[in-house]
Amino acid sequence: MFTEQRVRALLYYSSVLVFFLGLPFILSFALGYKFDRKTMKFTQTGLIYIKTQPSGAEIYLDDKLINDKTPAAVRELLPGSYHVRVELENYYPWSGEVQVGQRKAVLLEKIILFPLRPDIEQVNKDKFNIFMIEEDRGIIYYINYDDSGIYISDLKGSHFKKISSFIGISPQSLKWKFSPNKEKIVYFNKHKIGVTYSDGEKEKRYSDEPFVLDYPQGVILDIFWHSDNYHLIVVSDRNVEVLEAKPGSSFIELVKLNKRNTQATYNFHEDTLYFIDSQKLEDGSVYDNLYKIDLTAKALTLPELIKIKDNE
Amino acid sequence: MNKRSTFIRLLEILPGTISWSILIILIALAIFRPVACAVIIIIFEFFWIIRSLYLTTLLIMAYHKLAQQKNKDWLLSCQNSDIKKNWKDIYHLVIFPTYKEGLEILRPSLEALKNCNYPKDKLVVIMAFEERNKDALKNAYVLENEFKNDFFAYISTYHPDGLPGETRTKGANATWAAKHGKEFLGKKGIALEDVIVSCFDADTCVEKEYFGCLTYHFLTNPKPHQASYQPMPVYNNNIWHASSFARLVETSSSFCQLVESIRLEKFVTFSSHSMSFKTLVDIDYWPVDMISDDSVVYWKSYLYYEGDYRVVPMYITVSMDVAYSSNLFKTIMVQYKQKRRWAWGIENFPFLIKGFMKKNQIPLSNKIRRIYHLLESHISWAVWAIIIMVIAPLPILFGGELFKQSSLGYNFPHITNMLLNFTIGASFVWIALSWTILPPRPKDVHWSKSIIMVCEWVIVPVIILILGSTPALDAQTRLMLGKYMEFYATEKMRKK
Numbered sequence: 001m002f003t004e005q006r007v008r009a010l011l012y013y014s015s016v017l018v019f020f021l022g023l024p025f026i027l028s029f030a031l032g033y034k035f036d037r038k039t040m041k042f043t044q045t046g047l048i049y050i051k052t053q054p055s056g057a058e059i060y061l062d063d064k065l066i067n068d069k070t071p072a073a074v075r076e077l078l079p080g081s082y083h084v085r086v087e088l089e090n091y092y093p094w095s096g097e098v099q100v101g102q103r104k105a106v107l108l109e110k111i112i113l114f115p116l117r118p119d120i121e122q123v124n125k126d127k128f129n130i131f132m133i134e135e136d137r138g139i140i141y142y143i144n145y146d147d148s149g150i151y152i153s154d155l156k157g158s159h160f161k162k163i164s165s166f167i168g169i170s171p172q173s174l175k176w177k178f179s180p181n182k183e184k185i186v187y188f189n190k191h192k193i194g195v196t197y198s199d200g201e202k203e204k205r206y207s208d209e210p211f212v213l214d215y216p217q218g219v220i221l222d223i224f225w226h227s228d229n230y231h232l233i234v235v236s237d238r239n240v241e242v243l244e245a246k247p248g249s250s251f252i253e254l255v256k257l258n259k260r261n262t263q264a265t266y267n268f269h270e271d272t273l274y275f276i277d278s279q280k281l282e283d284g285s286v287y288d289n290l291y292k293i294d295l296t297a298k299a300l301t302l303p304e305l306i307k308i309k310d311n312e
Numbered sequence: 313m314n315k316r317s318t319f320i321r322l323l324e325i326l327p328g329t330i331s332w333s334i335l336i337i338l339i340a341l342a343i344f345r346p347v348a349c350a351v352i353i354i355i356f357e358f359f360w361i362i363r364s365l366y367l368t369t370l371l372i373m374a375y376h377k378l379a380q381q382k383n384k385d386w387l388l389s390c391q392n393s394d395i396k397k398n399w400k401d402i403y404h405l406v407i408f409p410t411y412k413e414g415l416e417i418l419r420p421s422l423e424a425l426k427n428c429n430y431p432k433d434k435l436v437v438i439m440a441f442e443e444r445n446k447d448a449l450k451n452a453y454v455l456e457n458e459f460k461n462d463f464f465a466y467i468s469t470y471h472p473d474g475l476p477g478e479t480r481t482k483g484a485n486a487t488w489a490a491k492h493g494k495e496f497l498g499k500k501g502i503a504l505e506d507v508i509v510s511c512f513d514a515d516t517c518v519e520k521e522y523f524g525c526l527t528y529h530f531l532t533n534p535k536p537h538q539a540s541y542q543p544m545p546v547y548n549n550n551i552w553h554a555s556s557f558a559r560l561v562e563t564s565s566s567f568c569q570l571v572e573s574i575r576l577e578k579f580v581t582f583s584s585h586s587m588s589f590k591t592l593v594d595i596d597y598w599p600v601d602m603i604s605d606d607s608v609v610y611w612k613s614y615l616y617y618e619g620d621y622r623v624v625p626m627y628i629t630v631s632m633d634v635a636y637s638s639n640l641f642k643t644i645m646v647q648y649k650q651k652r653r654w655a656w657g658i659e660n661f662p663f664l665i666k667g668f669m670k671k672n673q674i675p676l677s678n679k680i681r682r683i684y685h686l687l688e689s690h691i692s693w694a695v696w697a698i699i700i701m702v703i704a705p706l707p708i709l710f711g712g713e714l715f716k717q718s719s720l721g722y723n724f725p726h727i728t729n730m731l732l733n734f735t736i737g738a739s740f741v742w743i744a745l746s747w748t749i750l751p752p753r754p755k756d757v758h759w760s761k762s763i764i765m766v767c768e769w770v771i772v773p774v775i776i777l778i779l780g781s782t783p784a785l786d787a788q789t790r791l792m793l794g795k796y797m798e799f800y801a802t803e804k805m806r807k808k
Contacts, residue, residue, distance in 0.1 A: 004373065008574055015366040023358060030354055030727050032719025047719055073722065105722035 032103040034076040046100035049073045050086060052111045057088035070111075088113050123157035132176060141198070143187075145172055150185070150198065166196035167212045175222070179229040180268055184245060186232060190219045193234070195245050211247035224266035224273070226295060233273055233295065235264040240275060240293070254293060271295040321794070323662035327687060328792030331694040331785055338699065342706035346715045350707040350724045356699055357731045367571050368738045374570035374627075375745050378544060381627040386524030387429060395531045402434065402527050403464070403507045405493045405589055409440045409485040410514040415451055417515050417633065420549070422455065424516075424631075426462050430523035435463040436496065440489035444473040465496060475600075480798055483598035483605030486511050490597050494589075505537070507589035511598070511606075515633040516584040517549060525628045526586050533624060537588040540581045540610055540623045545569055548631040548751045552761065556768035558636035558643050560775055561651075563746050573625035578685045581610040581623055584630050591616070603797055604657040611660055614682075615667040619674035629749065644778060651783035656797050658690045658788055694788050697780025701773070704728055743769050 028035060033042040050059055051071040059066040059074065062083050066074055070086060077100045085095040091113035098106050124131075128142035128151065142151040142160075148168045153160040166187065173187035173194065187194045196210040218236035226233060226242075234241045234251065237260045241251040257277050264275035273293045278286050341349035390399035408421060418439065425437060439455055441448035452468035460466045471488040478484040490509065497507060508530055512518075519525075522543065530536045547554075547562035554562075572579050581587075583606055592598075595612040598605040614621040635650050636643045664686060668679045707715060708725060715721040743766060753762060790797060 004377075004574070005576070007373070008370065011366055011369050015362050019359060019362045022362075023355065026354060026358055026727065027351065030351070030720050030723045032723070045719070047722060049722060103719045105717050105719050107717060107722070 032105075043078070044102040045076045045078055046102060046104045046106065047073050047075045047077060048082065048084065048098055048100060048106045048108065050084065050111065051109045052086055052088070052094070052113050054088065054091075054113060057086045057091070057113060060085040060087065073105075084108065086111060086113065090116050092116060123153070123155075125153065125157055125160040126151065129172070130176065132178070134178070134182060137182070143176060150196065163199055164197050165210065167194055167210050169194050169212055177223065177225060179225045179245075180227055181229045184225075184229060186223055186225065186245070188215075188220050188223050191215050193220065193223065193232070195232075209247060213243075213247075213249065217251075221262065222264055224264075225268065227268045227271050231295075233266060235262065235273075235275060237261065240264070240273065242295070255291075259288065320662045320666060323665050324659075324794070325792045327658050327661055327690055327694075328785075328788035330687075331691050331788050332792075334691070334695050335698055335703070335785075338703045339706065342703060343710045346707035346711035347718070347720055349703075350711075350715075350720055353699065353704050353707070354724070354727055354731075357704070357728055360696065360700065361731050361734045364735055364738055368741050370571045370574040371567055371745060372741065374544075374574050375748060377573075377627045378570070378629070379748065381525075384521070384525075386521045386528050386628075389528045390524060390531065395528075397531050399527050399531060400431070400434070401506050402530065403436060403497070403502055404430070404434060404523050404526070405436045405438070405490075405497070405507050405509040407438045407440055407486055407489045407493065407509065407511050408514050408516070409482045409489065409511065411442045411445055411482075411485070413514040414447070415454060418451065418455060419458070421512065421515060421517055422459050422462075424518050426459070427520055428518060428523055429520050430527070432462055433464045435523070436465045436467070436493060437463045438467045438469055438489045438493055440469045440471060440485050442473070442485055443470040467492060467496065478600040479602075481599070481601065481603055481605060483602060483608070484600040486605065487597035487600050490589075490592060494593060497589075504590040504593055505588075508541075508586055509589040509592050510584070510586040512584040512630070513632055515549060517631045518543075519628055519630070522628055522630065525626050529624050529626055530588070535620070537591045538613075538617050538621045539587070540613065540621075541586040541626055542569075542573065542579065542581055542623050543584065543586075543626045543628050543630045544573065545583050546629045546631050546749050547634040548629075548749070549633045550636075551634050551750065552754050552757045554634035554636045555640065555643050556764065556771060557640060557775065558634045558647055559765070560768060560772060561647050561779060562634045563742075564775075566749070567742065567745075573627070576622065576625070577681070578689070579623040579625065580607045582606055584632070585623075587613070602659055602663070603653060604659055607657050607660055608663060611664055611667065615671055615674075618671055619678050631751075647779060648783055651779055652787050653797070655690070655693060655784035655787035656791070658784075658791055661686055661690070690784060690788065694781050694784035697776045698782075698785070700732070701777045701780065739769055739772065 025035075028042055032045050032047065034045045036043050048061075049071070055070050057070045059068060059070060059072060061074055063085070066072070068074070079100055079102050082098050082100055083095065084098050085093055087093045092115075094111050094113060096108075098108070100106055123140065124142060126142070127144060127146065129145045130143045132141040133139070133155070134141065138155050140153050140155060140157070142153070144151065145168060148165050149162050150164040150166060151160060151162050166185070169187070169189055169192040171189055173189050176185055176187045178185055178198065183198055185196050185198055187196075191214060192212055193215055194210070194212040215234070215236070218238035220234060220236050222235045224233045224235075225231075230245055232243050232245050234243065237257070239253050239257050240255040241253050243249045243251045255275075255277070257275075258280070259276060259278040262276050264273060266273050271294070273295060275291055276288050277291055278288050280286050338349055338352065341352065387399075406425060408418070410418060422437070422439075425435065426432070428435075437459070439452065441452055448470055452470075456466060456468060469489045469492045471485040473480070475484070493509070494504070497504070508526060510526070526541055529541050533539050544566070546566050551559055551562075569582060572582075585606065587609070591613055592609070595609070595616045599608045599612070602608050610621075610623060635646050637646045661683075664683060668674065668683070708721070711721055753759070787797070
């Protein structure tokens with residue numbers, strides 16, 4: 001029992017000793033101090049942490065190779081300016097000047113090393129004019145003006161196939177936009193609006209045929225889908241109008257615009273159109289104001305629209 | 313409330329206040345002074361690692377002793393000519409306080425007694441039932457028929473509910489049984505000095521050499537009446553059938569007891585243990601209104617003998633049940649309540665201070681040391697896991713970019729990971745040691761269970777998170793708020 005308790009006492013005091021001897025070193029390491037054996041003093045240092053994409057790059061600090069590869073921390077650096085260079089075979093090197101402060105960590109975490117020869121790969125399998133990518137479903141849409149066809153493939157270009165057609169307009173359309181549910185596409189130029197469907201094989205209602213509408217009353221600047229996937233908001237150089245996305249639909253004017261080259265944005269989460277219009281004051285000066293129109297289903301009733309007009 | 317009870321209330325409030333203050337201050341520092349908090353956490357974790365390594369070494373020493381004495385013939389040792397008193401004069405009074413335990417739990421405990429190599433005509437067994445248990449009479453009848461002829465005496469006692477001054481605790485039941493035992497021994501003309509009393513949890517199964525070992529330690533002790541005799545509790549009865557979660561928790565409990573057995577100056581009786589019956593009578597038995605009767609009986613004896621009282625470790629195991637239930641959630645709850653009951657041992661703190669104030673003969677240094685050990689062990693129990701698992705990540709979380717861009721902010725997670733990885737090394741030792749006390753695999757258990765029992769150690773961090781500190785903090789908070797606990801009889805399950 002005596003021997004056992006002596007062993008235990010020895011262990012206990014050894015543990016106490018290890019704790020008190022080890023603690024200054026652990027704390028100085030943690031706080032960024034370096035013990036200088038010559039002066040027998042602790043010096044305040046900093047560190048640089050380097051992380052690259054891809055990893056495994058060699059690190060040069062003031063042109064000296066560090067014996068570590070990324071990701072790595074270069075510790076115990078005296079405060080000052082350092083030139084950091086990162087090199088990886090077949091990649092462009094990265095370099096920069098870094099200021100290291102006392103007890104500070106410089107985190108270089110967003111270094112991307114770009115390849116010397118980037119992999120370029122042809123994706124399309126056939127002729128097309130414009131394309132759109134739907135990231136959520138991983139689909140590329142290809143628009144071919146020659147045969148008025150809409151084609152799709154996956155993001156690698158595989159499974160290429162025709163899915164739908166559209167009615168061509170002349171001159172060719174400026175923009176193509178999907179409805180929020182991705183089932184319909186509106187395309188337009190300055191005076192024509194076309195609507196088609198992203199899935200030609202899907203069974204449709206009588207009104208769901210592709211169609212084209214003329215817009216002689218002005219120059220179309222932009223068109224937005226309403227969140228109901230049925231209404232379109234047309235912003236022209238003269239007004240803001242709304243129409244149903246069906247053949248023979250008529251336009252309802254929401255706002256007359258003073259400004260000819262307005263800028264508009266549509267927030268379809270809140271069904272609100274933001275646009276710029278100019279206002280002429282009594283002294284003859286002209287100011288641009290930012291307006292918004294609430295186009296939620298509730299507000300789209302005719303009295304509400306008239307109210308907006310009345311307020312103008 | 314009179315002056316004294318106000319003082320006791322203050323003592324009840326103190327441990328919880330200290331624990332909560334430590335946690336709140338650290339959280340506040342993590343939010344407002346993340347650097348200071350990180351430094352404190354690094355110091356604490358380094359301390360904790362050193363402590364873990366130190367305790368693991370003690371555990372190895374305890375295991376070594378256990379292995380050394382495993383196959384010892386203790387009865388033969390009792391016949392040693394150096395022992396003046398004849399071991400055959402020693403009687404053993406064995407008390408099993410029981411409440412809800414069924415026959416499937418009680419019967420194996422009595423069978424284990426029956427299989428001991430100590431002369432059975434020296435064993436007086438009391439199965440101490442609670443009168444409020446409706447199955448008590450039925451169970452007593454069955455067990456009496458089975459075991460009445462196997463010992464010097466087999467007695468069933470029925471502790472009445474609601475006696476004045478009592479609460480529903482195991483100590484009250486054990487005391488009732490011990491008083492019956494005293495009456496019986498008196499009638500038989502057996503001197504109290506020749507009786508060793510063992511108070512066993514109802515599921516305790518002793519080894520065949522247990523009473524030989526106990527008698528040897530009693531007879532070789534220069535002051536046999538001034539000591540408690542503590543066997544090493546293991547939870548082997550149902551360990552192969554228990555869930556991983558419960559098994560690991562109970563294995564850790566065994567480890568704690570083994571470590572404590574080496575730290576003699578802190579060693580306090582726990583769970584099933586033995587002591588001089590004379591001393592038990594002299595100190596007026598177990599407490600009848602406190603939950604932690606196993607440790608309070610030690611402190612009562614310590615105070616009675618003015619500090620000249622100790623716990624003698626016996627490197628022989630007593631096997632108990634792993635507490636588990638039908639599903640994981642219930643098992644966690646069973647374990648949580650059991651650990652909270654153990655942590656309620658903090659009620660010893662005001663009891664001990666009160667006792668020390670009356671005992672001027674105990675040196676002040678001893679008083680301070682014992683109070684410090686008691687308080688420190690309970691406080692660190694209530695905070696360590698919360699600091700390591702919950703508070704340690706907070707400086708990074710609240711420190712913001714400024715903290716992250718400091719040397720400390722960058723090094724802090726690396727250092728804490730590095731330090732905690734040391735415990736992985738220690739855990740391999742724990743796994744190896746846990747195997748050495750494992751009973752043979754029952755035939756109905758598939759061999760793959762052996763592999764599971766090694767792999768299950770990966771869930772230790774989850775156990776630490778759930779059961780590491782929260783039961784102790786819960787117990788201290790209840791004591792702090794004056795919400796006194798009642799004895800919770802741990803649910804026991806055994807494959808029939």
